[in-house]
Amino acid sequence: MYVAVKGGEAAIQNAHQLLGDRRRGDRSVPALQLEQIVEQLGLAVDRAMAEGALYDRELAALAIRQSRGDLIEAIFLVRAYRTTLPRFGYSEPLDTAQMLAERRISATFKDLPGGQLLGPTFDYTHRLLDPEMAGDHPVAQGVQRDDEVVNEAMPRVTDILGANGMIEPDGEMPEGHVPGDLTREPWTFPMERDLRLQALARGDEGFLLALGYSTQRGYGRTHPFVGEIRIGEVEVELDVPELGGLVSLGSIQVTECQMVNQFAGSATRPPQFTRGYGLVFGQSERKAMSMSLCDRALRTAEFEEDITAPAQDEEFVISHSDNVQSTGFVEHLKLPHYVDFQAELDLIRRMRAEYASHNAANDAQKEAQKEAAE
Known part of the structure; x- marks a missing residue:
């Protein structure tokens, strides 16, 4: 055993060295700097921040x-x-109404107070590889390099709908409610919505995207419209009693999505639109949209609807959405399971022996019955 352990340690150290060598790649190619990743692979950085x-x-x-x-x-x-x-x-709750917006669009109202702002988006690009991107790609002439932001009042679409009761009121937590923290406390089901949103914000984009897509294809009662997507800078504030109030810690970039969903009404609620909400770090609107679709699907019981699809099942969605946990459980299968497998192998051998013995007995019985009949 000792020799095997030492041999395993050496193999692991060699694997680490090989990984470092492969990570660096061809030494004739300049090493990738962190500034390059931040500036040129920003969406990947934003996803790592959001789900991390x-x-x-x-x-x-x-x-x-x-x-x-x-x-x-x-x-x-x-x-x-x-x-x-x-x-x-x-920190205090983010006031996204005061966002310095770089991008703000709505699929429900064309002429919004404050206007629509396309910002940096792939939405209207041709999905064709650009050979010019293979080399240095300078900023196109005539295009302003500075990021465009809007610093003026921009009422939310949900506020416009809410003015005449066409959409459910924005949720208010009970007085004295202390927001949960899933990083400090083990969760239990059913969850409060604040904890669900925390879990969804950290959830895997691909998993939530698939679930959100499933709700649009009929696996859940949703008929969604993008009420509004905003991307921009918001201020983070911390209440410091020793300093007499709120202190600004700086600003961060976030993506916010409010999804508007059709609702036919129930015994206790009138027909109206309902909300799905998504908020994530950085520019991650696909994730924010998927999160808002899943948020609305998980509110099924709240609206007295039947749970008929995976996206509406809270335990299913929350328990499988975290890619760190999912990866750990899947990839642990690569670790040694020699004892377990030998036990399974022994079990299969005994079952095969019993199966063969049972078939041989049946064959003998059939043969005896055949001879008796003759």
Whole structure:
């Protein structure tokens, strides 16, 4: 056993060295710098921050480089680092109504107060590879390099609908409710919506995207419209009693999506639109949209609707949405399971022996019956 253990340790050390060599790649190619990843692979950095639940672009870029571009591995690294950080307190709720918007669109109203702002988006690009991107790609002449932001009042679409009761009121938590923290307390089902949204915000984009798509194809009662998507900077504030009130910690970029869904009404609620909500770090609108679709699907019981689809099952969605947990459980299958497998192998052998013995007995009985009949 001792020899096997030592041999395993050496193999693991060699594997680490080989990984480092492959990570660096061809030495004739300049090493990738963190600034390059932050500035040129920004959407990957934003996903690592969002699902890693830690807003730090440089650390997210480091995780992406260390993981050789494997975003789930990068998210795992960010999440692990996050657990080492001290907790000083909880910031105040973000006031996204005061967002310095870089992008703000609505699929429900064409002429919005404050206007629509396309911002940086792939929505209207041709999905064709651009050979010019293979080399240095300078900023096109005549295009302003500075990010365009809007600093003026922009009423939410849901506020417009809410003015005449066409959409459910914005949710208010009971007085004295303390928001949950799924990083500090084990969760139980059923969950309060604040905890569900926390879990969805950290959830795997691909998994939530598939679930959101399933609700649009009939696996759930949703008929969604994008009420509004906003991307921009919001201020983070912390209440510091010793300093006499709120202190600004700086600003972060977030993506917010409010989905508007049709609702035919129930015995206790009139027909109206209902809400699905998504909020994530960085520019991650696909994730925010998927999150808002899943949020509305998970409110099925709240609206006295029947649970008929996977996206409406809280335990199913929340328990399988975290890619760190999912990866760990799937990839642990690569670890040695020699004892377990030998037990399974022995069981299969005994079952096959019993199966063969049972068939032989049946064959003998049939043969005896045949001879008796003759």
